[in-house]
Amino acid sequence: MAGGDADGKGPAARRGGAARRPAGSGSGSGSGSSASAAGRPEPLSTAEAAAEAAELPAWMRLYFYGMHGIALDVLVSAARRFAASPDLRMLGFSSPYRCLLHLLTHYALERLYLQRRRCPSAWVFHFLLFPLAHVGLQSLAGRALPLSLGGGPGAPGGSGAPGAQDLALHYLLALYHSQVFLRRFLRLRCRRQLQPRPGAAPAPAPAPVPVPVPPGARAPAAAAGGRRRRPRGPRGPEGAPSKGLPDLLRFLFYGMHGFLDEIFFTFFFDVLGQGDRASSGHTSLWSFLMYGSCSFVVEKLYFYLHYSRGWRTWQRVPVYVLFIYLWELCWGLGLRACGACSWDYSHYPLNFMGLITLMYLPGWVFLCVYQDLLSNALWRVQYLPAD
Template sequence: MAGRCRDGPRSRSGDPAGGGLKSARTPRQQGDEPSGGSEDAAEPLRELPRWMRLYFYGMHGVTLDVLLSSLQGLMNHRDPKLLGFSSPYLCIMHSLTHFALEKIYSQKRCFRGRPVVFHLVFYPSVYIGLQILIGNINTLTEQVRLVSGTQLVVHYVLALYFAQVFHRWLSGLQYHPDTPRRPVPEDSAHDRGPSPRALPGLVRFLFFGMHGFLDEVIFTSVFNLVEKSDRTLSGHTSLWSFLMYGSCSFVVEKLYLHLHFGRGWGTCRRLPIYICFIYAWEFSWGLALRQFGACSWDYSHYPHNFMGLITLLYLPGWLCLSLYQDVLSNVLMRINYVSKNYKVHL
C-alpha cells in the first residue's frame, strides 16, 4: 500500500531529421480485408492524447526524483530501505517541463545541418535550465540555490537520455481510440515489420512500477499533510516498491485479461482474487525484505495486522487501486507500439 514508507507519443514523421512527435494514421489499402492479429494495423491510429502524455510525464519525473534521491541516500547513509522522495507539486512541474521539452525536441529540424549543436549543446542547456528553475521555484523569494558540479553532470547525462532515448521511444507510441480489446501477443507481430502491436511486457512492467511510485508519493504526502501539517507535500517511497508494484500490477493485469476476456467474469467476481493476490504479494515481499533490514513499512501499530507486514486497515485502498488497475489496463490496451531501429545520429 502507498502508506508503507513510514520511516522517514506520438508517431515520428518519415523525415528522420524532423524529430518532432507528429500524429500518424495507418491507411487501409483498397480491397484489403483485416484479419487475425493484423486487424489493428489496418485501423486508424493517432498520437497519444495530451492528457495521457502529461500523466506519463508526471510519473516519469517522479520516478527520476525517487531514483536520484534514493541513490544519494544510499551513498550517504547506506540504508538498505532505499528511500526516495518527491511530491505532487514536483509531479505537476515535471508534467509541464516534460511537455515543454517535447516542444523543444520537435524543433531539432531547425538544426538539420548541425545535429551535434542540438543534441550536445542546445537541448542539454534548455533541460538544465528547466531543472534549475524547478529546484529554485520555492526559494525565489529567499535565496537562489546553486547547482553543484556533480548535479550539472547528472542533469547533462539525463538530458542526453531524454534526447537520445526518451523522445525517440515515445514517438513509437500510437493511440487507438476504439474500445479496448485483448492485445495482440508480442510474438505474433515479430515478422510484420513496423506494424503496430501491443506494448511489450517490459514496457508495461516499467509503467506499473512508475505508477506505484506515484501512488506512494501522493499517499505519503497527504498523510504527512494531515498528520504532521507538512505543507511542502513531501512524499516518499522505496526503490523496492518499483519492483513490487511493477510485478504485482503486471500479474494482476494478466488476471484481468484472463478472467474478463477469457471467462467473462464481472468486477465483483474478479476483485476478491485481486485482493488475495495483492495481500499475498505484499506479505511475501515484506517478509523477504525484512531479512535484510530493507522493509520500509511496519504495520505493527495498526489494528488487524499480521506480523506487521499486512493490515486490513488498507483494504479500502487496495480495493480502489484494484478497480483503477483495470482502468489502467484498458488504457494501455489502446496504446500500440511501432518497433523502430533507433540509431543515434549526431
C-alpha cells in the first residue's frame, strides 16, 4: 500500500537478511564481520519497517471483519432501541451466527473493493455498484439467518423483506465501508521477521532475531554464563522503539473486541447456563469504553511487567485480574449512579454490591491470558498513512 495503493500491491520491495549500510559508514574489518552482517538483520527504522511489512494474513482480516460486523450490529440495534424507548443502559444485540456472516460478507466486499480500479468511473463504483453489492449481500444474509436484533420489527437481519428505512441504512453503511472503513483498513500491514538472503554465508553463531519491543520496555542485560540477551526490536530515527498501531486505533480495536467478548459470553451463557433458546447475545454501548480503556491499560501492564521486569504469566495474571475487578467496580458505581448500569450480580454468590462477582473469575483469567496473545499479535500490525 506504500505510495497510496490501498490494494496491498504497492512497490514495497523485499530486502534480504543482510542489512544495508548507510552511505559513509565503515565497511567492517574482515570477512567474519561481513558474514555476521549477512546473517543478522540490523534494526530497521520506522520507514524501513513499513517497507518490510506484508498485508494482513487472511485469518487476521477475517477476525477483524467479524469483530467489526458485531460492533455495527450493536451500534445499530442500540440506536433503534434508544429511539423507540430511551434507556441509558444503551443495550445492543448480535450473535455468533451473525459474526460468521459478517466475516464472510466483509471478505466478499473486500474482494469487490480491490477491483474498483477496473471501473472507469470512481463515482459509479463507490455510489452505485458497491452499495448495490452491499445491500444484496446483507439481504441474502438476512434471509439465510432470520435473527432479529433486539426483537424489534425491521431490525437488520430480520426475516422480513427490508423496508425503505433498512435500505437507506444499508446504503449509508455501504458508503461507510467503501469511503472510511476499507480505505483505511487495507492500509494495515503485518511486520514479518527478517530472513537472511539466499546464498549468504552463515554467521558463526546465530544472533537473536530482532522483534518489536513495546514503548518503555528495556531489554535486560546479559547474565553471566553466556545467557542470551532479550532481542531488541526495530528502532526509530531517534532511538525510540518503532510503534505498531497508533494508540487511538488500539483503543478502537479493544473496544470492538469488548463487544465481541460480551456478545459471545451472553449468548452461550443463556444457551448453556440457563437452557434458553437464545437467538442473540447482548452488550451495552458503555462496554466499548469500559473494555477499550481496560484492555489498553492491561496491555501497558503486560509490556512493562513482561519486557521490563521479566514477570511470567502466572505472576502477571493476578495483577491483571485485580485491576479488572477494580475497573469494573468503579465503572459500575458510576453507571449505577446515572441509572445506566447494564449488569447486576446481586443474585450470584460471592458478589460485592452486585457489581463484581468471583463467579466470573475463571472467565477473567482466560481473557487475561488471551489479552497477552492479542497484544503480541497486534504489536506486529502497522498503519501506513496515505502519502
